[in-house]
Amino acid sequence: MKKTILTTSFIICCCYFGKAQELTQGQSIKEEVLKVFGGKTALQTVKTFAYTLEKGVPDQPKTAEKVMLNFTKRFIKKTFEKEGKTISHIYQNGKGWEMKQGKKTPLTDKLTKRLTNNFFYNFIGMLQDNDLQWKFIKNTTYRAQDVRIVRVMNDEHQLDLFVNKKGEVVTSSTPNESGKYNYYADEYEYKAVGKGIRFPLIFRVFKAGKCTYEGMFKNVVVK
Structure with missing residues (x-):
């Protein structure tokens, strides 16, 4: 009985140590990424991040949307054209709204969530959020270079970043239920x-080795 208790305690200690080590390594990788994007001090001073995003299928006409994120006030405004009309999706005071032809209507929960996802998936918002957990997963190679996979997560979101030796995010993805990646969102x-901030201005999404979607950030303004 005593031997069983000792063995169980040893296993628990090993598991705890392993998880702690993964988090320590993950935090170390985060520090590298912070430096690449301009450093912790510079990033923490960023209140707003505005840009025009041109996106779409390769070799096809692109759509454009203007986005403004206010990380301090948790405010987002995305403006785009649809069927010749200007539409704005706004998140403010915990609620999502659509403005079209002077009329204000509530956004659906699905569209509101899609809008607020920007606070997590935008690298600046991600790096500002000290409540996110960074967990080292493994070493591997991607685009002919050595990378470390680190999982960034909270209770709602999860994203695996592939970070090279320079601290740059080379690509990102989310594993499926079997732990495999169905897509890769490459950064260029x-x-x-x-304000001392660096940011990847081009992304390309690959599935089965083929680029299926791409986007370019233009007119970026950081305040």
Whole structure:
């Protein structure tokens, strides 16, 4: 009985140590990513991030949307054209709204969630959020370079970042139930965008080795 208790305690201690080590490694990788994006101090001073995003299927006409995120006030405004009409989706004071032709109507829960996802999936918002957990998963290779996979997560979101030796996010994805990745969202063109911040201005989504979607950030304004 005593031997069984000792064995169980040993297993629990090993599991705890393993998880703690994964989090420590994950935090270390986060520090590298922070430096690439401009450093913790610079990132924490960013209140708003505005841009025009041109996106769509490769070799096809692109759609454009103007987005403004206010990380301090938890405010988002996305404006786009649809059927010749200008539409704005707004998240403010915990609620989502649509503005179209001067009329204000509530957004559906699905559209509101899609809008607020920007606070997590935008790298600046992600790096500002100290409540997110960064967990090291494994070492691997991607795009002919060594990368570390680190899982960034909270109770609602999860995203695996593939980080190279420079601390750059090369790609990201979310594993399926079997632990495999069905897509990769590659990042390109890390450029200075103001206030000491660097940001990848181009992304391309790959499925089964083929680029199926792409986007470019333009007119980026950081305040």
